Amino acid sequence: MDISSTVLLSHEQALRRRMDVAANNLANVSTAGFKREDPVFREYVEKTGEPQDPVRTTSLVLDQGAVHDTAQGGFQPTGNPIDVMIDGPGYLAVDAPDGTTAYTRAGYLKVGDDGSLVTAGGLPVRGEGGRPIAIPLDQLGKLSIGPDGTVSGAAGALGRIEVTVFDNEAGVDPRGDGLFTASGGRALTAAETKLRSGGIEGSNVQPIVETTNMVEILRAYQTSMKMSEAIGDMRKAAIDKLGRFG
Structure with a gap:
């Protein structure tokens, strides 16, 4: 040739x-x-x-x-009070099936069979300190999520969703199913976290x-x-x- x-x-x-x-x-x-x-x-x-x-x-x-x-996608209302969109940079940290930590911007959330807050695919969403967010059975249907990520029921706060940011977005790699892998992230404080509940972020x-x-x-x-x-x-x-x- x-x-x-x-x-x-x-x-x-x-x-x-x-x-x-x-x-x-x-x-x-x-x-x-x-x-x-x-x-x-x-x-x-x-x-x-x-x-x-x-x-x-x-x-x-x-x-x-x-x-x-x-670039951020548009807000899409879903009518589910515990669906969230991250308003700004960052990712929701979740426990992947292989035991590692994965990250996602897809904010479809629900309560799993074990009473923990999970994604639509059933992956546990991490709260502050990497801990799962447990939802008592008597609080189902009374949940709300505040702008700082605090998950609340009728009796008060149940935990706070952890949002992780990365200084180097080039190191955030897609792994499929709306999940990303990355390292070296930093968890945002409550004052830095900005979430919108009642909807999710659409594709950009x-x-x-x-x-x-x-x-x-x-x-x-x-x-x-x-x-x-x-x-x-x-x-x-x-x-x-x-x-x-x-």
Whole structure:
């Protein structure tokens, strides 16, 4: 494979990666708390040539993963007084099935079978100090959550939801099912915590933007294919000429 074909292949692989990310964003337009992603690429410069010849450089594209857009989604009322949206940065800390701590922006909450506050998927939501928030059976139907994350029943406060922030959002990685993994977070104090109850945060994906991106990617891929065909035609023409001389 000659260098021109290698460069085109590198470009087409980057376009495919961009298309996969845009398609995933669009598929999650209705997912609570979903953060759209942007692919990250970097240039790899390859130097070729013999010591006695001038050094030639070729730029290729390397996939460096993706980063999520931290812009906040809109508030979507649900009518459930214990559904919450984090107003600002941060994540709800939950106990993942594998025993680790995971984080989420999806604020669908309910009371689990064991009486603890859990997510829609049944993962325990962590309160202050990493402790679960226990809800007495006689308080069901009388729950409310304050702006500082305090969960209250008819008899008073039952605990406070812990919101964790990360100084480096690039280290917050999606793991699927609306969950993220990260390390080095800091729990917000009651004065720093800002929650809105009675609804959840919607996805920050803008369908028109993602659809436009997909159209642009498709056109770029078509252009790359035409260039590849042109290079192939040039190669065939050169071979024909060499054959006639032979």
